[in-house]
Amino acid sequence: MAGLSERLQAGEQAFSIEDCRKDFPALSQEINGHPLAWLDSGASSQVPATVIDTIAEYQRHDHANVHRGVHTLSHRATEAYEGARDSIAGFVNARSRREVLFTSGTTAAINLVAQSFCRPRLREGDQILVTHLEHHSNIVPWQLVCDQTGADLVACPIRASGELELERMLELMDGSTKMIAVAHVSNALGTVLPLTEIIAEAQRRNIPVLVDGAQAVPHMQVDVQALGCDFYAFSGHKMFGPTGIGVLYGKEAVLDAMPPWQGGGDMILEVRFDGTTYNELPYKFEAGTPNISGAIGLGAAVEYLRSVGMDRVRHHEQQLLEYMVDRLSGIEGMRLIGTAGNKASLQSFMLDDIHPHDLGTILDSQGVAIRTGHHCAMPVMEYYGVPGTARASLALYNNRADVDRLADALVKAKEMFA
Amino acid sequence: MSTTFPEADDLRELYRELIIDHAKSPRHFGRIEEATHCAEGINPLCGDKLKLYFTVDEQDRICDARFEGSGCAISVASASLLTETVIGLETERALNFFAAMVNRLSGRPDEQPQNSEQVDEIDLGKLRALEGVKDYPSRVKCATLAWHALNSALRQNHKPATTE
Numbered sequence: 001m002a003g004l005s006e007r008l009q010a011g012e013q014a015f016s017i018e019d020c021r022k023d024f025p026a027l028s029q030e031i032n033g034h035p036l037a038w039l040d041s042g043a044s045s046q047v048p049a050t051v052i053d054t055i056a057e058y059q060r061h062d063h064a065n066v067h068r069g070v071h072t073l074s075h076r077a078t079e080a081y082e083g084a085r086d087s088i089a090g091f092v093n094a095r096s097r098r099e100v101l102f103t104s105g106t107t108a109a110i111n112l113v114a115q116s117f118c119r120p121r122l123r124e125g126d127q128i129l130v131t132h133l134e135h136h137s138n139i140v141p142w143q144l145v146c147d148q149t150g151a152d153l154v155a156c157p158i159r160a161s162g163e164l165e166l167e168r169m170l171e172l173m174d175g176s177t178k179m180i181a182v183a184h185v186s187n188a189l190g191t192v193l194p195l196t197e198i199i200a201e202a203q204r205r206n207i208p209v210l211v212d213g214a215q216a217v218p219h220m221q222v223d224v225q226a227l228g229c230d231f232y233a234f235s236g237h238k239m240f241g242p243t244g245i246g247v248l249y250g251k252e253a254v255l256d257a258m259p260p261w262q263g264g265g266d267m268i269l270e271v272r273f274d275g276t277t278y279n280e281l282p283y284k285f286e287a288g289t290p291n292i293s294g295a296i297g298l299g300a301a302v303e304y305l306r307s308v309g310m311d312r313v314r315h316h317e318q319q320l321l322e323y324m325v326d327r328l329s330g331i332e333g334m335r336l337i338g339t340a341g342n343k344a345s346l347q348s349f350m351l352d353d354i355h356p357h358d359l360g361t362i363l364d365s366q367g368v369a370i371r372t373g374h375h376c377a378m379p380v381m382e383y384y385g386v387p388g389t390a391r392a393s394l395a396l397y398n399n400r401a402d403v404d405r406l407a408d409a410l411v412k413a414k415e416m417f418a
Numbered sequence: 419m420s421t422t423f424p425e426a427d428d429l430r431e432l433y434r435e436l437i438i439d440h441a442k443s444p445r446h447f448g449r450i451e452e453a454t455h456c457a458e459g460i461n462p463l464c465g466d467k468l469k470l471y472f473t474v475d476e477q478d479r480i481c482d483a484r485f486e487g488s489g490c491a492i493s494v495a496s497a498s499l500l501t502e503t504v505i506g507l508e509t510e511r512a513l514n515f516f517a518a519m520v521n522r523l524s525g526r527p528d529e530q531p532q533n534s535e536q537v538d539e540i541d542l543g544k545l546r547a548l549e550g551v552k553d554y555p556s557r558v559k560c561a562t563l564a565w566h567a568l569n570s571a572l573r574q575n576h577k578p579a580t581t582e
Contacts, residue, residue: 032428355490357464358433361554365429374465387465387488416433417491 017316020308021397023048034367037402042187042346042393043371044237045218047301051240054300055293065289067266081292084299085282091302092232093223094249098281101248101255102295106214107137109233109248110181112285113210114141116261117231117254118179124150126178129207131169131193132158132383133186136376138212142181151178158383162189162338170201180209184216184232188377188391189338190321190346192216199228208254214238214246218395219317219345221310224249236294240395241301245294248285255281264288313396317345320394320403327407328392333414337389346393348375351410354417356390362413368405432550432557433491436499441491446484446501458578459487459567461559466493470500470567480504480512490560492551497564499545509572514540516565523551524558 021027026046029036038046058080064073066081082097089097103109118128128142132155139153146153154177156169173180180202185192195211202209210231216222218239224232231254236245250258260267260278264287269277278284305313324347328334333352351359360372373388374381381388392406450456453471460467466489473482483501488494504512518540542549551561563579570579 355488355494357466357490357557357560358492361432361557362429373463378465381465387467416429417438 017308017312017396018399020048021399023050023304024397025049025052027397031367031369032365034405037368037398037405039392039394039398039402039406040369040371041218041238041395041398042215042375042391044243045240045395046397047242047297048240048304050304051242051297051300055242055297058293058296063293066292067283077292080296080299081290084295084302087299087302087306088247091222091306092217092247092249093225095225096252099224099249099252099255101250101282101285102290103233103246103248104244104291105235105237105246106212106233107141107246109231109246110137110210110212111141111144112248112261113231113233113250114145116258116285117208118142118145118151119148120259122146122149122151122178125176126151127154127174127176128152128179128181129154129156129169129172129177130181131156131164131183133162133164133189133191133377133380134181134183135187135212135214136378138181138183138210139379142179155379158191158380161340162186162191162343163340164191164193166194166197169198173201173205173207177205177207180207182209182211184211184213184222185219185344186338186377186380187215187346188348188375188380188389189340190343190348191338191340192342192344195227195229203228215345218305218313220314230254236298236301239298239301240304241298242294245291245298247298252281255285260284260287262287266290308396314344316396317394317398320398320400321345321347323400324392324394324403324406327403328410331407331410331414334410337384337386345395346391348389348391350386350389352414352417354413356388358417359390359410359413362416363406363409366405366409366412368402368409370406428553432554434547434550436544436547437491437495437550440495440498444485444494444498446498446505447486448484449486450482450484453484455571455574457567457571459563459570460578460580461489461493461563462580463556463559464490466490466560466563468493468497468564468567470497470564470571472504472568472571474509474572478509480507480509485564489563490557492548492557492560493563496548496561497567499548500564500568503543503545504568513569513572515542515545516569518542519545519548519565520562523548523561525552 024046062076064077066078085100089100142153157165208230211229213234217234232249237243267287335350337348356372371391450471454474455472458469468487470485475481485497514537517537548561551557566579
């Protein structure tokens with residue numbers, strides 16, 4: 001069976017998105033005697049054959065260090081690495097490839113901004129504004145820089161639905177606010193945040209904004225220019241790429257004014273003991289030999305997503321999410337956590353008083369993989385007064401059968417604990 | 419319960435009736451205000467958080483044990499069974515139970531007991547109901563959490579016990 005990319009290349013436009021499933025080898029296995037229903041893409045997505053093959057081909061034939069050698073393999077590796085950067089720049093509509101920095105992931109991207117952008121600017125009494133629904137990786141880096149500078153971290157509250165108290169968020173922006181960091185999509189609740197309103201007010205007040213896009217990029221078209229944010233961070237392994245690679249988008253003028261975060265090779269123009277001059281963007285922020293195969297794999301993942309089309313992905317996932325919410329709501333004892341009007345790709349829930357961890361084990365015995373626990377969002381769990389939740393998260397390869405399997409397995413979990 | 423699906427038997431090895439019973443109706447649940455020993459157990463992976471309280475008399479005997487907190491069925495049942503087991507035991511004997519539980523559930527002794535013969539001869543009794551976790555590597559920590567907290571409490575460690 002030809003993969004999606006081949007079908008597209010063959011000019012076959014009328015493919016069903018359901019066919020994408022065949023492009024992901026891991027999905028065709030059995031777990032505990034049942035076909036795998038992978039509903040944990042929010043933690044990490046599976047990888048299409050085209051990404052696996054691209055990485056293998058690179059390792060087999062083209063591997064060398066980048067930006068260094070005059071030999072053929074170094075040239076090939078550099079072309080592939082920089083080609084991936086171009087793909088990604090186009091995918092999120094950056095103005096320039098200089099605005100796309102490779103990092104090890106969203107976490108490293110946010111830490112880079114906290115340390116390089118914020119740390120030199122912050123003074124005692126300054127504030128960094130986040131929201132109550134952030135992932136730990138969009139909380140702790142700011143706490144660290146607050147400890148280093150005496151600045152304060154302020155979190156805008158949320159409502160029971162999982163929506164942000166937007167009016168409060170706008171009120172919290174004042175003269176002391178030096179940075180705003182918000183998720184695009186909440187990893188624990190699925191809420192899509194009102195970025196347009198937040199960024200418009202922030203721009204009016206000249207406050208820089210970082211968006212944590214880890215849970216958005218795999219599920220919807222992201223246009224960093226249209227958003228107008230100063231920084232946008234995301235991870236490869238949640239968008240069908242490998243682990244250990246991610247991206248920090250930053251506005252060129254902002255990145256230009258920032259000092260390097262880490263020093264080393266590749267980020268310099270000239271090193272002398274009486275002073276070193278730094279390389280231009282984006283290399284100023286890519287010290288040391290980068291994750292070349294990871295970047296190339298991420299480039300292949302981006303090409304895959306583009307071949308499917310993000311509008312198609314979004315449409316498919318929205319319909320499937322509605323179906324999943326319906327099916328879950330029909331189970332007696334179900335408590336949905338995260339019921340915002342605008343949600344993407346995932347649903348958190350509790351079933352009766354069964355601990356999420358027990359649910360996870362029982363579902364796994366039936367081949368259904370979900371995430372259980374606090375989802376690295378302990379303040380969200382505290383807000384809802386739960387130790388953790390069960391979370392089913394979708395990607396373009398999921399179908400109604402996966403959702404039906406989830407619902408059936410949950411009914412069986414109820415029997416087990418009856 | 420009826421076996422309505424094939425893996426019910428396997429799962430029943432993990433979720434035995436005794437486990438479900440103790441998870442739903444934990445024994446000795448609560449706190450001891452005047453505890454002589456107490457410690458917290460935290461499993462950061464799944465958010466299990468238990469606090470164990472003990473009253474140890476002058477003869478070094480545990481005369482009361484209670485726990486509070488929240489966790490999955492396995493960790494709550496394990497804590498509940500722990501309290502039933504250790505009340506009446508001398509602390510050294512209770513610590514041998516800790517070593518025996520960690521050894522037999524994880525297969526990796528991370529606490530060399532002072533007297534391994536005494537540990538080996540321990541009859542776990544109804545604690546054997548927890549042995550089903552051996553087939554579920556990610557759940558071993560749930561079953562041993564309360565025991566780590568017991569170890570911490572009786573040895574008067576002041577840092578919360580974790581399973582990490």
